[in-house]
Amino acid sequence: MRCWNSVSAPGLLDALLEFRPDLAIVDIRLPPTHTDGGLRAALAARERILGLPILLLSQYVEQIYAQELLADQAGGVGHLLKDRVFSDDQFVDVIRTVAAGGAVMDPEVVSKLLIRRSRGEREPLSRLTERERQVLELMAEGRSNSAIANRLFISEKAVSKHSTSIFTKLELAPSDDDNRRVLAVLAYLMSVPREGRIPPSH
Template identity: 65%
Template sequence: MRVVLAEDLFLLRDGLVRLLEAYDFEIVAAVDTGPDLLQALVEKRPDVAVVDVRLPPTFTDEGLQAALEARRRIPGLPVLVLSQYVEQLYAKELLADGTGGIGYLLKDRVFDPDEFVDAVRRVAAGGTAMDPEVIARLFAGTSSSAADPLARLTAREREVLGIMAEGRSNAAIAERLVITERAVIKHTSNIFAKLDLPVSDDDNRRVLAVLAYLK
């Protein structure tokens, strides 16, 4: 799998390269500025891009902007954005075109290489990988009044909804919560009924519907 990597701190870039190579990814370009990233994405057309939000020359959201611009030119180009902090605003912008292939994770998530690589693969396959922190803030940002349909979910259903919003498949949810996949399917159909969302077998469309619902 071909990867373009953008990270301005040498230590982290080097670490990421080594980590991804250890999991048999091919790093086709490892760049450290926004303009270089855009050029690499457009020219190399990788299977997935792993991008740090903050990059030179401006040290603002240069990486995010380059990724969004690349996705405008190459619709659906899978991008996994890494950041020291997560903002709902950025998550919303990344998800705005509704085509999937989007990841948005805290940099800390690379501490767990298996999990991280799973997220990269998911994004490369057109799926979604939202950081649990983003999801937690989404939940926190919804009102807690009784009129809110979310309040009608059981604790377990909220748990399932949260993991689902991260972009996990039913199998992954089952594994995380240590329940059967059938139980997960039951929970999800309950959730979709309570929230009045269109049921979909497609993992990705399901996630996007959930995320759209939460904000």
């Protein structure tokens, strides 16, 4: 296993492109700006290396970070708050999940992203059918419509139909500001405990 410590955002980007690691653990705030350099470097690397697993660490909840990271829908993403990593086992589990192509978001991050309506309700996942929940779970694993179709033994057209129904039931209307797929995945990650997820049918 190679461990590479970058002291700047440009250095991080160069290292990611050169070494193409199995997983990059990235601090969002890096020199020289100490703002969002780490995030920008990670996004730039994922544009060149599709699906490069990235685990972001940050001190505070800032909505734009998770939304931008998940926007390419390639999977292999995570965003944790530094002061909420409570154990080595927990952190290792997150690393394995992200490295395998899954998505892990700190509940605080997800909550911030989902507080969008004045009445403060979370997305009504209970409205989804069993098949729609299966599609959403696979979507949350970073799978494309084609991969979801193969996993569930249905057509891509059926996956698209289920996805549209999911967005409608979660009240995720099209807009210039929101990525409905991202918000649906975040709703799922926050609201459904791991042990309660419905396994895909075979």
